[in-house]
Amino acid sequence: MMNDIAMAAMEMSSARLEMQYSMGLQKRVMNDMEQQAMGELAMLPSAPGVGEYIDTYA
Secondary structure (H helix, E strand, O other): OHHHHHHHHHHHHHHHHHHHHHHHHHHHHHHHHHHHHHHHHHHOOOOOOOOOOOOOOO
């Protein structure tokens, strides 16, 4: 009986550790992707603002 309780506690602890590792890895990947997207957006040329460009040939 005591072995079963100890085994269940170890399995729960292992599952918790696995979940924490997975969530930490996911957060790191999301942060890296966000930084990459911000860098790519910074490289885009700026678009003319509203009212700054009027197409007179239309």
